[in-house]
Structures are given as structure tokens and as C-alpha cells.
Amino acid sequence: MKTIKDFNFKNQKAIVRVDFNVPLDADFNVTDDNRIVAAKPTIEKITNDGGIAILMSHLGRPKNGPEDKFSLKHIVSKVEEVLGKKVTFVSDSVGAEVEAVVANAQPGDVILLENLRFYAEEEKGDENYAKQLANLGDVYVNDAFGTAHRAHASTTIVAQFFPENKCFGFLLAKEIESIDKVLNSSEKPVTAVLGGSKVSSKITIIENILDKIDHMIIGGGMTFTFIKALGGNIGNSIVEDDKLDLALEIIEKAKAKNVQIHLPIDMIIADRFSNDANTQIVNVNEIPDGWQGLDVGPKTLESLKPVIAESKIILWNGPLGVFELEKFSQGTISLGNFIAEATANGTFSLVGGGDSVAAVKQFGLEPKMSYVSTGGGAMLEMLEGKTLPGIAAILK
């Protein structure tokens, strides 16, 4: 695997695909700078070597050419703050203006190009557009894990113009290593915690990881498809009735592969989907009509504690309950604390997927995990066993 470590950037121009698709508030302030901070080591390696870093990213999903609200100009001051140095912003990604700025750049400079998606060619994976980007640099570095599942001009197509001079940045390499550590570990036991809303959105992940894990903890909304399939009463909890057979199949497959499945034992149930709901704690398979399970109960958490504590490798994808509502956040918080404790005792913990990462951040658990992925969709596709085009293009 060719990484940025293998290159010296002295007097080299590097085009660096980063994922600076960060959330902005109504005044265009960056509300979470994680992805910028995560790209810093790569950018600094290039500039410290005496090279020029030409950063390129998308922001949001503009569909009709340039639009002020999607301009990367809004994040320039944050990038400067994170890097602690001046960043030259160019209001285009290809063309004469960009070429002039690049030609005048000095070793150690950082240039940020305008939102790549202002050109429809980016998402189409247009070769001409990719070539124009490629012409700006001597080396291509991909550090955009969050966008590695997109076969776009800047993430994938551009790599073909650098048969030798292409590599992974530190962040992308670390993301790949973290997943590899979970899916191909020699240490045991390996535990996957899968929560979230639906079985259907996690099924490919479950099928892909069953061969690689010892324990599978199931929580969140998908619990009820399993419980109903096993004959329990789930009241008005969310369920996918067309996936009941699939749930039983998963249970059988897990048995055959010696994977222990841990379903919730008890549930916090509510009479409506609200923080003001009336609640009770009941056995998971005895939920009365008119009530829905929104978080795992205390017996469940007690039972999960030792499983987490004895795990050497933990993958966490998906919250255990509706953590967005305080009343139903305790399961997710407690699980996060168990994982944090295990991590402090030497376990490797990887958190990935959109909402689980949001939960970990919301509850201040991020620094206590071994690794929190910067990718949502990209991470899920890797867990599904897919080869991401952005990664494949560097390995080619």
C-alpha cells in the first residue's frame, strides 16, 4: 500500500483530494471541523517537506453549477485556523486562474480550490475534467475517506494520470488499517455492535462480518424484526415484516458459525415517540399494543457489560436506542461508556457510520474510542465488503 510516507514532496506540487464536506450553520460557520483536523497531518507532511499542497474537495450536493451557499470560501478561515497558516483560496477548480495561482506558489504554500461539484463533470467522472485537475500537480494524494465510495473525477478517475506518483494520505491509510484490524484480526474475541433503525440497511454488513466475529450485539430498531420473528410481542415498535425470515436465517447462520448473538432482554417502552411520553420497562418480547420500544433496558445493559469488557476488538455501528431523545439515550450512552472502559484497558474500538459517530460526539465519548471514522457511507460500504473506487484507484 503506497502511502504518503513513501514520498518526499520537496519542490513537488501535490494535488490532494480531501473531504472538507463539513457541516455549516446558518451563518456559514463550520460546526464540526473533524474532517479538516483529520487531514492536517497529510497537508503538513507535504508542506514540511517543502512541497505545495493543492487541496480539492466538494461541499454539499450542488446540482446547478456555482452557488454561494456551497462555496468552499466559507471554510477557508477554519482551514487556516486548523493549519495555523495562510491558505490561498481560488474561486475555481480548473482553468487559467487556478493555473496562475499554482504557477506562482512557493514551497510550503497551501492552496484550496473551489467546490469541485460546481462542475457536473466531477460527479460524472469526466476524464477531461480529471486531466485538467491532474495537470496541476506532480503527485496525487487521496485523503478523502468520506468520499472514497464515489467514483468521481477527483476521487478515482484522476488517479489514472499518475501511474507512479499516487498514494494514500495518512487519514485514508488509517481508516483502511482500522477496518482491517476489525475484519482481519488475529486477536479474539471480536464483537460487533449493530444498532440503528432497520435490518434492511445492515443486512449486507451482517452477512459480510459473520465470518469474522465472535459476538454480535443487536440493538436499536432492528431488534424488533428479530424479536417478532422469534414469536415475541413487539407492540407498536418499528418492524420490517418482510424481513422476518431473513432475521431467522441470520440467527441460524450465526449459530452455524459459532457467533453468539445478543438480543436485548428488556426494553424501555413509550406510549409515543416523544421525550414527554409515558414509559415503562418490560421484557423485550412482552411489549403491549400501543407501546413501542425506544431504548434497551437495564437488564440488557448489565448483560452486555461483560461481553464488551472481554472483547479484544469492538466494532460499533448504530445506536442502541433513539439517542436523539434524552429519555431514550441511556442505552447508547452506557454502551459507549462500556466500550470506553474496555478501550482504556487495551481493547481496539472502532466506531463508524453516520448516527453512531454523531452519538459518540454528542456524548463526549470520541476521545475515548480507539478510532472514530470520518466516513459515513464510505465506512458502511467497506463493512459490507465492497471495494471502494477511491481506494482501488490508488492500488491499481
Ligand SMILES: Nc1ncnc2c1ncn2[C@@H]1O[C@H](COP(=O)(O)OP(=O)(O)O)[C@@H](O)[C@H]1O
Ligand atoms: N428502538 C428504536 N426505534 C426507532 N428508531 C430507533 C430505535 N433505536 C434507534 N433508532 C434510530 O436509528 C437511527 C440510526 O440508525 P442508522 O442510520 O441505521 O445508524 P447509523 O447511521 O449509525 O448506521 C437513529 O436515528 C435512532 O434514533
Ligand SMILES: O=C(OP(=O)(O)O)[C@H](O)COP(=O)(O)O
Ligand atoms: O459526507 C459524506 O458522506 P457521509 O454523510 O455518508 O459521511 C461525504 O462527503 C460524501 O458526500 P456525498 O454523499 O454527497 O457523496
